[in-house]
Amino acid sequence: MDKVTLEILGRQVTAAAEGMGFTLQRTGRTLYVKEASDFGTALVGLDGRFFGYPRTIGVSHFLDLDCGPTLRAVPDLEDGDVIITNHPFLSEGLSTHLPDLNLIRPYFHEGRIVAYGWCFIHSADIGGRVPSSISPSNTDLFQEGLMIPPMKLVRRGEMNPDFLTLYRSNVRTPDQNMGDVRAQLAALHVGRLSVAEMIAQHGVDVFLEAQEALQDYADQKARAVFARIPDGEYHAWDYLDDDMVSTFPVRIRLTLRVNSGRFALDFSGTDPQVATAYNIPTLGRRHAWFTARLIGCVATHDPSIPMNAGVYRAVTAFAPAGSVVNAEPPAAVGVRQPTGRRIFDMMTAALLQGDRTLMAAASGGVSTPVVLAEEETAQGDRNVVVLEPMIGGMGAREGHDGVDGRDSGTSNLANNPIESIEAAAPVLVLHYGLREDSGGPGRWRGGAGLAFTFKVLRDGCTVLARGMERCRFPPWGAFGGRPGLPFRVILNHGLPGEQVIGKIDQLSVEAGDTVTILTPGAGGFGDPFVRDPEAVLRDVILRVVSAESAARDYGVVIREGAVDAEATEALRAARPPRDTAGIDYGEEREAYEAVFDDDAMARLNAALFALPRRQRGRARLRVMQAAVPDMPQAGHRPLVEVLADSGAARLRFEDALAALVRA
């Protein structure tokens, strides 16, 4: 089609989706909408894919969701109908956990459907075992709330009253939820008006043609970026610290196969789904949680790319059924976000191996709201306050240091002012700043994480921190760049009774206790021993890097506020040659993989997947525990100590695996 019209319609469909988003944000009731921007809107083509998606509002990483299966599940759509679903499996991954309430409305023109409007909101509560519905320790979907298969919420403009009655009686905040539903309907209405305007301006044929043409255009642009990666196979894997049932890490594995700008993502070798809520329901196909990182990659290198599903046309994906990234019902999926974050990092690592200028080293990779809950009062009230949504730094990349204390790729939420925290919760913030020496050393330094210390002023409080990861294996460095420091939580840091806490489930604290949260520093890029000594000096003057680290990690000697050139040269020359190819995952992961390497894990998983699904978790734990009976909690004893005798552990592993295979 005519390319001027294409450019104009590209702007208009984005604006239409954004207009829906503003309506949703203005009229939605739940705090997730107003304060965490956890909602989405889009225009959907006849194929169920998004051809108009916002750039500036709502979540950015759901561009690759597919409405097709939901649409096929509800045939005979009439003008004025609206479909509702939150069912991860029956929507085939359109909704990826139950609080995400998805609505779809067909847009008719002269008696036929010409597009659909889509939106979702993360509801404050959808029922289930715990208030707000999400808990890592949920063990199946039935505990996570009310399940709504794809069905009609509105029929020819009339709400289904029976559905509403059922819905209201199954959630803890019915009025808020109904407010959200009304906001979603308003957004879908606004989308319909925009579609009508575009058709009036350009004609229905051009509008229909544009849905395809815009995706073709995005496809061409995406491929131009993908084509920078040489053909071949790129491997990356990463770990969740544990699954909350045992202390063993959960591994996700990716093979990226590149063939002239086409990507095939293969998650074979990924561990079985877990008994807790970290699973992702993707149906094993191409899915937003697999491909989210690619939009950042493409949009960074070509900011003019239109936001639509065409970005992914050159991408296919496979994940084994029953794995943690393609969970089967009734797996709990509430806390799929940390798992998704690991996939972001693996995709980054795979792309970097193909082209070192394409991506940055690993970012802090966490988004952890630190929450203080006071004791329940006699009246049954409980003051619960989010102190800070804690994130790490951003990774270094070719030619640039990472950003300190920010990580846009994770959630990009604003923090809370200390003045607001102290007015809302019985705490005194003793320190909130950069975590010095935490950024991975490199020719370009990884962004520093954050340090946050507060003193509790009242007895009987509980500290919660959902989504803590990177406690065990830190964010990795690339091409000679070193990893950053891992996540740490310390009770009474530097005081009597100091205690390093691993991942916080629920930490009980009393008045006078201090809690220190240290978020991961991001990975460095390039060999730190070739970093410009003046840049190292600047970091030391700014106290982001200590003089000790300058000498140890960068080979730069700083004396009396200046670089000692001679000593620096000597120190740098004395270092044995280092391998600066590929990714540096750090010593802890090396120690772990000296026992549990890629090959061992592949054989273990082959054996596990041969078992019935329900037996896999326990069988896996038996083998892992046989190999390492005293696996410490993430962030406690270092694995380089625990696994010092990797040979023996390896033998025990082989024995246990053989026993499993025999059985």
Add this chain to the structure above:
Amino acid sequence: MSASDDRSAAGRGGLNPPRQTSAEVRIGIDVGGTFTDFVLSGAPGGLVFHKEPSTPADPSAAVESGLVAVVAKAGLAMGDVTLVVHGTTLGLNAIIQRRGGPIGLVTSPGNTDVLEVARCRMPNSVDFHLTKEAALVPRNLCFAIPARLMVDGTVLMRPEPADYDRVAGSLRAAGVATVAVMLLHSYLHPALEAEVARELAARLPGVAISASAQIWPESREYERALVAVLNGFIAPLMQGYFSRLESRLAARGLTAPISITTSNGGSVGLRSAGERPIETVLSGPASGVVAAAQAAAGTRFTQLITLDMGGTSSDIALTKAGEPEYTTRTTVGDFPLVMPVVNVSAIGAGGGSILWVDPQGVLKVGPRSAGAAPGPVCYGRGGTEPTVTDCYLAIGWIDPDAFLGGRMRLDRAAAEAALLPLAARLGFTGADAPARVAEAALAVATAAMATELAKGLAQRGEDASQFALMPFGGAGPTHANLLAEAARLPAVLVPPAPSTFCALGAILADVKRDFVRSLRLRLGAEGAMARLRAALSALSAEATNWLAGEGTMLAGHILSATTEMRYAGQSFELTVDWTAEAFDDPTPDMLAELFHRVHEGVYGFRDTASAVELTSLRVRVTGRMAPVELPAAPMLPSAAPPGTRRVFRAGSWRDVPVWRREALGFGAEVAGPAILEQEDSTLVLLPGWVLRADRQGNLEMLRAATSTP
């Protein structure tokens, strides 16, 4: 929205101020990248306009020479001038280019990274190449002092003399020119912070020390620290400029006071501006909006969207009933600013935005811009990439010999030559190829602007059909009709001298300052109203005292109040303008109802079950300037157009009538397509639109179908 004040020291409110007397001669000055504009009012023949080439190295040089020129043009002497009102972007540029400082920051222990951590956000989540804003105060110039308050005002730590000595020593050694002090919770309990500032000042002669709560006592430590730091960062530079300006103009015989325009659409005296230069940083665009709001007074258009099309971007703002829309969430360079300012936002391409074709063969406009230098290709100043302005020329909208009244000759052939390579990429051939590229580029740029505009309205919950577009700036009137059509605005209102609008706005700007108190109270709670009333009278007294020191040009003044409010549990506030009734005697019910209404407007519902909290109170004092008498347009008969021009539209050239704007008196009507030229701009009227001149010299453009009376 505002209330006349009859308790103030400065006299009763002046709702019916006297008309300007002929003895008053005011000069408004706006410094732009290319030209410094002057408007003089009070001369016998009406308004006098003048443009002087800017002198970026020292803007006061152009101010001096232009001032002399405009006074001479008006046939007056320097001694006749009674007031000079000056707008400058010096502070803004210093912040963007980091030309201020060096400045130190002193905070409570554990909080020295307040600027480094900021609000933890990046501008977006998909671009991995974004970097953090360059620090205004590097980490090694941030110092902790053992001074700590709790939220209830309890002093947990108070510095000893030795602490002051130590911190002052570090600051001295660092060689800072100014210091900002920000202690946690100083917005509620300013005494300790003031004490720290005082003690450090005593030990650091010659270094200006500012305390955050003295400038802007509002909660949220990062934003409050920024106000103090930005202010201190530009203060030495701005004070230097102001004193240079004063002595230059005094040497030319100027005896009148000089005022500086402010970001809230007002102005303040030179001394106030020197103390708080942060108030002036966004004043340029704000003045234009003030002028627009006043130019529309007396017309039937009560709601405007202003369009200021500059070199790098096009900016819009909303006005209702003569009042600009304000915001406390804006940015200055890379930084958020929480002081109330006229809400101006960019919607896309400006005249210097560059055209390009991407590898897929799709035509794009911007975001790169040729700006004022080198500028568009047709300027002949070294620009080689075609811009939006080159497009106007290539389709015949602008006469290359009549640009800026003929003072700047444009090179149409060069513009067309620069468009040709794009034509080849787009598959346009033949003699019309440059014009076809130009028409396509204007369509693309307009679509982008229209969608951004629609987005801005959607965010506010506003309806485009309720607004008229008022363009100003050089290119505003040229592009206005295209934008109005694409954005479905029903009308365009073009003021008499659009290109010097910001200078006109400077003359029209009232004297204005905002004062704030943080409160944290819950409506209906014990003692809440007493605290609110006490804060209201304290702020009112502070405001009127300040105004009393701002000179004698005022025709009266008004006080108005706004509060930041929210439902208990929400973490964002909404700004609520008080009614006059509320200002005179605020009650919890009245304030709650005002808040519910705003919440309903913005978020679509009210929550009467939740308590309403009030976090801060602002009082604005507006010292009213006597309004400038704008000359009425003469009644002239509609004559035949003096000429025609070949204009490219929808793929072909056609002759379009060209009018001189002066020829269109009150009541004149023109049907589109047509072009209207005046000294400082070219107005384009599209087919399907009609234009009518009103009594005040504005031109109304309406869709032909809706234009019949």
